[in-house]
Amino acid sequence: MAQTFPINIWINEERLDKLQRAGLAHLAQEVFAGLKKLPVPTNEEQRDTILRRFPTAKYDSATTKSIELLPRDIKDRIFTLVVEKKTLNVIDAFLAST
Amino acid sequence: MADVNNALSPHGGKLVDRVMEPEKGRKKAKEAKIKLPIDGSRATEIMSIAYGFFSPLEGFMGSKDVDSVCKDMRLQSGYIWSIPIVFDISEEEIKEKKIKVGDSILLTYQGQPFAVLELAEIFSYDKTLMAEKVYSTKDEKHPGVKRTYAYKDRFLGGKVTLINPPRINPPFDKYWYPPKVLRQKIAELGWKRVVAHQTRNVPHTGHEWLMKGAWFASNADAVLVSCVVGEKRAGDYIDEAIVLTHEALRKSGYFREGTHLTSILLWDMRYAGPREAVFHAIVRKNLGCTHHMFGRDHAGVGTYYSPYAAHEIFSQIPDLGIGSVLTLEWWYCPVCGEVTYSGLCGHEKEQQAFSGTLIRSIIQDGVKPPRLIFRPEVFDLVMESGDKYGFGSPFVAGEYLAKRNPVITVPPMEV
Numbered sequence: 001m002a003q004t005f006p007i008n009i010w011i012n013e014e015r016l017d018k019l020q021r022a023g024l025a026h027l028a029q030e031v032f033a034g035l036k037k038l039p040v041p042t043n044e045e046q047r048d049t050i051l052r053r054f055p056t057a058k059y060d061s062a063t064t065k066s067i068e069l070l071p072r073d074i075k076d077r078i079f080t081l082v083v084e085k086k087t088l089n090v091i092d093a094f095l096a097s098t
Numbered sequence: 099m100a101d102v103n104n105a106l107s108p109h110g111g112k113l114v115d116r117v118m119e120p121e122k123g124r125k126k127a128k129e130a131k132i133k134l135p136i137d138g139s140r141a142t143e144i145m146s147i148a149y150g151f152f153s154p155l156e157g158f159m160g161s162k163d164v165d166s167v168c169k170d171m172r173l174q175s176g177y178i179w180s181i182p183i184v185f186d187i188s189e190e191e192i193k194e195k196k197i198k199v200g201d202s203i204l205l206t207y208q209g210q211p212f213a214v215l216e217l218a219e220i221f222s223y224d225k226t227l228m229a230e231k232v233y234s235t236k237d238e239k240h241p242g243v244k245r246t247y248a249y250k251d252r253f254l255g256g257k258v259t260l261i262n263p264p265r266i267n268p269p270f271d272k273y274w275y276p277p278k279v280l281r282q283k284i285a286e287l288g289w290k291r292v293v294a295h296q297t298r299n300v301p302h303t304g305h306e307w308l309m310k311g312a313w314f315a316s317n318a319d320a321v322l323v324s325c326v327v328g329e330k331r332a333g334d335y336i337d338e339a340i341v342l343t344h345e346a347l348r349k350s351g352y353f354r355e356g357t358h359l360t361s362i363l364l365w366d367m368r369y370a371g372p373r374e375a376v377f378h379a380i381v382r383k384n385l386g387c388t389h390h391m392f393g394r395d396h397a398g399v400g401t402y403y404s405p406y407a408a409h410e411i412f413s414q415i416p417d418l419g420i421g422s423v424l425t426l427e428w429w430y431c432p433v434c435g436e437v438t439y440s441g442l443c444g445h446e447k448e449q450q451a452f453s454g455t456l457i458r459s460i461i462q463d464g465v466k467p468p469r470l471i472f473r474p475e476v477f478d479l480v481m482e483s484g485d486k487y488g489f490g491s492p493f494v495a496g497e498y499l500a501k502r503n504p505v506i507t508v509p510p511m512e513v
């Protein structure tokens with residue numbers, strides 16, 4: 001299976017509420033004893049495109065191997081797509097819409 | 099090249115002190131015939147030279163020192179030195195100001211007399227060679243290489259004297275300990291062994307445990323947190339949040355009183371990885387530290403250096419007279435139920451690594467990180483610092499860069 005590079009969307013109460021109402025709460029993973037995240041996978045090409053389009057974003061190659069520091073409104077858009085499409089595989093749709 | 103004792107503390111055996119009383123400084127300023135304005139980076143480098151942070155440097159490097167530092171990581175005198183400290187200038191400025199070797203040049207900052215440079219040499223140097231030797235890459239995406247390529251084409255070498263010491267503005271003033279002052283304080287506190295922690299980050303518990311682990315490993319009396327205050331990149335934590343949150347670890351009892359001290363180092367990070375680790379070791383030795391902690395990716399950026407390059411370099415150079423505490427990362431382990439040392443924890447599959455970048459991402463999403471990875475007192479202070487100093491955000495953005503309170507202010511001086 002090809003390696004994926006997740007965008008971690010950190011789940012606050014508002015996001016958790018939306019996930020629960022969409023019946024998607026099971027997609028959130030619990031980490032660090034009390035925190036929830038939604039790891040939205042990207043492939044290498046998608047990762048590089050995202051890093052190019054959003055210069056504040058960072059791929060944490062050293063520690064977490066995840067894409068972090070995407071602007072919050074961008075993460076909101078990705079999150080909304082996950083809820084609408086009821087799947088984590090939304091990056092193609094997201095990139096097509098930006 | 100001379101055979102010297104690199105283990106001497108301060109580096110070179112003598113703490114440089116080139117800070118002049120303002121009255122004498124005014125007289126020296128009057129003697130200088132040429133005035134040259136400088137920027138903030140140059141001003142803080144002059145302070146670091148004059149107060150002895152950069153001992154044995156007494157000024158900006160000449161061509162032989164630059165060449166020797168680039169190629170052999172040593173000064174002409176034989177002492178180890180890893181980063182060129184240079185004063186760049188354009189040929190046009192040299193002609194316009196009629197600058198020549200032997201001149202005393204009055205350097206002004208914030209429109210005030212600041213320092214005097216006794217010009218010993220005007221020279222050129224191959225910037226590509228400098229970048230390749232210091233940063234092990236010629237890639238201009240590397241911030242240190244980019245800085246090097248941006249240097250103007252000529253360099254001025256010579257001793258500098260700080261003639262008008264600036265005021266350090268709050269909240270940084272409480273954390274300003276030049277080497278002479280800090281050495282006195284360490285002696286007064288009776289600390290025999292002090293381990294330095296280099297940082298440009300708000301501390302998460304991984305950092306906290308790195309410091310505590312280094313304290314154990316070096317059998318230290320105390321940890322000196324040396325916060326790098328200097329050039330910022332968008333998305334970094336603001337400087338104020340960094341220094342205040344490190345002090346909060348002690349104030350909140352995560353470090354007992356008398357075991358922890360927060361200080362600042364005015365320095366623009368070069369991200370030179372192993373070479374910058376050597377530089378950090380020398381500067382912290384000059385501050386009076388007996389040990390220095392080096393973790394994963396020390397002073398690195400991107401993937402230019404192997405994660406533990408800074409660990410390897412100390413076995414390739416003479417003893418610097420400051421012990422290196424080489425440490426792996428700390429991670430959260432759900433099986434152990436705690437933040438634990440990666441070198442000991444056997445739950446490699448279950449471990450959950452975290453980083454400063456990850457914590458910034460969590461905060462940016464409007465989520466409060468759990469206390470096991472980020473102390474609540476630190477979180478509260480980060481947010482408060484953002485409101486008080488960061489124009490509503492604890493992260494560096496354009497408004498902060500344009501309008502932040504200056505770290506130093508040069509007082510008026512009539513010449």
